[in-house]
Amino acid sequence: MSPTEPVRKGAVRKGDAVKSRMAVSMLELIQRQGYAGTGLNAVLEHAGAPKGSLYFHFPGGKEQLGVQAIALAADQFTALIRECLTTDPATELGEAIESAIDALAELMAASDYTLGCPVSVVTLEMGNASEALRTACTDAYDSWAALVEEFLVARKVAPAEAKLLGSAAVSLIEGALIISRARRSPRPLRDAGASLRSLAGAAATPKESR
Template sequence: MTSKGALTKARLAESMLELIQTSGYSGTGLNAVIDHAAAPKGSIYFHYPEGKEGLGVAAVELAAQRFEALITEAAAAADGPAGAVRSAVEALTRIVSESDFRLGCPVSVVTLEMGAESERLRHACATAFESWIAPTAAFLEASGVAANEARSLATVVVSTIEGAVIVSRALHSTQPLTSAADVVAELIDLRCHPAGGTR
């Protein structure tokens, strides 16, 4: 059974994650997190002695875990890496559009706001991106992409999707995400099935 303290700690991280997505890291105050989580005052420093920075790290780690799970599920359900990318982007598109373009990737938000201000937050964001790039690279390699190309291609895939989320929010349109999925899927197909033969 999960303890009351553990539930409060998890609820605080969840609230921080949601508020970062809608208000940004800088725009999210600790009082807002406490109110959103319906947590006792003082609970943040009890569970996160480093205060807002520690809570921000926890939120980034939570976002990383969720998107990594999305990648894993997409890879398991799809018939190949191109299909997996399309499936993952479709899930992201639903999140962005159903929130009326208010929700995006909290990791990119924290990176842009705090990457130059907090080494701890920058490292948490770098770890999050790596947790998405590494399994994507492994899946690409298992699908026929040469080992020395899989990491580079995986980095392009993740970077392209991240950028498309930002542009979609700015334009209030899912077209950037749809276009990104099309281009990335085509690139993956070319690498997995190069002209003139297979790897």
């Protein structure tokens, strides 16, 4: 008997759910134990997925699953940045930056400093070993820098300066996340936030007023 249309749709939804769970599990395990330390059997067990589903959804194996996990991390951090760095011109510049830093500090403290940015983890481990993973990490960083750039341009910062500061902001925060984990303290993140607040405030000040 041929499957009916509702059954086919249900099967697609179930398959998508399994694929999504595997990406979420891969991301969580990368954060805890790194990319190299994350085995595919551990991902399947964590996701509660059947063994045959891995290469069905990710024919490229671990690398493809890693790329999907990085894309998921990029989306999650993008949502966090968008929530904090609203483009509403009424939001004070320093307040928005402080809000973003507070959110990141709370996430790290809640994990007892065991979780950091999974994109930086993969970059450090696999940046020279996998072009697909390196590209996925680059795309994530670029997307976050673009959001900061958009936020600054909305506050009358010159586009060229906003682009430079967007890149600097991502570099500062990514480095601060690593040092915060090493020190088990939010202080490096707070310091990065204070520096960003100062840089962004100076950029938003008309040149004739400086």
